[in-house]
Amino acid sequence: MTLEDIIKETKTYYCLECGKCSSLCPISRHNPSYSPRLMLEKALTGFEGDLINDQELFSCLTCYNCSLKCPADVDYPLFMQKVRTLAFAQGRYGVPADSGILQSFMRLMLNPAIEQRRLEWLSDEYRISEKGNILFFVGCAPYFEFAFEDFEAGALNIAKDSLKILNTLGIEPMVLADEKCCGHDLLWTGDVESFRKLAEHNARIIKESGAKKIIFSCPEGYRTFKFDYPHYVDLDCELQHITEFLAENMGKGMLDFKEVKKKVTYQDPCRLGRHLGVYEQPRKLIEAIPGIELIEMEHTRDESICCGTSAWTNCDAYSKQIRTERLLEAKATGAEMLITACPKCQIHFRCAMVSKGEEKGPDVEMDVMDIVNLVASALEDNGSE
């Protein structure tokens, strides 16, 4: 794919150079040297080298705040994804978060000689099936647990509670031991060849499993299967985020919640919200729990602010500023707890609370929990009654 193809595919030709993207961009508001409009202008004026070597090429959060409001309907995040592919082919990948260890895990999964112990956490407590129609896609949660030792990542608990909830509903899903990373982060870093291999592997084993429906607790996996896999592999399954699945079942009177007395606020993850348009189901679930009061933040739904890092392409001082501001906004609601629906949002917010360095910033301490954990806690003990 050439830069010209990318310009065509993402409708960059229609750009009015009005700067609405930049003024909505959470990065541009903190980082004076980053302007999405200028990135597009570099492409349009033919300075491909400048674009590929731009030190800000990996700054974009691909959060879709810009594109959703773009008067010319330019798909800027897709433009970034594709241009990063050109850059990666020339050996450029920016300064990934945590020195790239997470992307390394993902590439290690490509090696067939390395055997994963991916389901070691799965105890007898959880009921799964060998065969069936429904598959639960675990995602990289077990790896996150290991990568973020210095604070509680909590990602694995999301996977565990997801199974617990499904079991409560009488569903014993399949879980695949040789499942691999969906490839989301590698795709958005420009490593499209590794992405393709992961996609092919997952598509093959899922087809072999005979699954008809895949449930995700991670919005990134869901997005990747829904929008990106169709360009690379042939996989015909119904896809759902667990909040969509639960909201659907709640309507059938299948969930019996006990009271949880708490004021909470909700962070729309970029992938689940702006990418996939799932805004209502998580709110419906939260509000169905008796005793819970949901207070919206100033920026909410499609105007929600990103947690500050995506695909771990980049995590710098600006990322930290963004998530600090977001946490302050969450605290300003008076809520005791911030609920999100993406394991990475949770990790990033918890990370922001771990004091690093001498300088002490504003107090951003706050409970952060995934919606799956909240739902599971509201279901506890109810099964035996």
Next chain:
Amino acid sequence: MNNSVLIIGGGIAGIQAAIDSANMGFQVCLVEKSPSIGGRMAQLDKTFPTNDCAMCILAPKMIEAGQHANIKLLTYSEVLSVEGEVGKFKAKIKKKARSVDEEKCTGCGICIEKCPWKADSEFDAGMGKRKAIYVPFPQAIPNVPVIDREHCAYFLKGKCRACERFCEAGAINYDQEDEIIEVEAKAIILATGFDLYDPTPLREYGYGRIQNVITAMEYERLSSASGPTAGELKRPSDGKIVSDIAFIQCVGSRDVRSNRYCSSVCCMYGTKEAILAYEHRPGTKSTIFYIDLRAVGKRFQEYIQRAEDEYNITYIRGRPGNIELNRRNQNPTIWYEDTTTGETKSLEVELAILCQALIPPRDIQKTASILSIELDEYGFVKTPDGLSHPVDTTRAGILACGCVHSPKDIPDSVVQASAAAARAAEILSGGT
């Protein structure tokens, strides 16, 4: 009634076409759906690029149309159907009940004074109130009030009749009914103007949520001496007189999410409104956010230059991303990229004005189906031969002028109205 030209729409374009046709000796029937002719121009305080008082130019034309022996005015009236063809159109027009006898009314206004019931004033773009019996504005033609039956207590609850009690002329008639009038015409000129884009769907700009974010038409009424604040630029949240304001261009235009077309007049009317702010309160600072400053008319560029040199107006190239509310002082904060430097910044002002696009009249589909004419992809009237017959619609004998054809300024509307009148004269004289 055997009129030769039927003109639909009594704004500046319709009025001009009517006067021209009438002065050429043709009989004209001018139909206007609101209680008075005058249209949008009557709502404007001043006009660009000369800062002339809009009403001072419009009122003499309104009077001329109102008094012309060859012009029959049908206000508060709507065209229901049109049959026939060029040279022999027959139109049915509904003359809505005013509940006031036009022959008896002397226009003294006591009924309005005594009426205890209020509604939002359409003329003041909802910024002020009017009575349930009202004339839209002081210079209205005809100067005969109407009773708005949806807000009149007598019509709603059967009680009140205050206007009737005080009317010495005995002109109030609650039992008046809609009348159907048949009109014959050899040609029809459509001049129903435009509506204004409602910026509520562009939630990022906070219209309807942030009190001190208003539309350009609302601002126009605030700045007008005949408006709800008698020309004082008092902002909605606290009535504070503002001295630091900003205008945002292309709200509802040049945007695939609303309208793709350029609304053509907003750069100029925004500039005019900023100049007015300074004239009302010297020293006032205005910032105008634009994408491409379109100053293409005669003396328009000079107008922009004067705005910068003499009226403390700053132009910033950049379409703002969103407007946030400063809860402490109710000021809107505008986020934008200054595209000349590439920096993303914010600007806090006391009042933000959204320069809303001109859109086709909201009832244009109905009008088009009554007249059996085609519309373009945006809903404006289609004129297929734009070069040699620029005011001809898709149906012979039906012509269009003014903003119903496309967004344009007052001088262009007047020119096009004269063109439509001339074209109608050609048809009336036996040409095609």
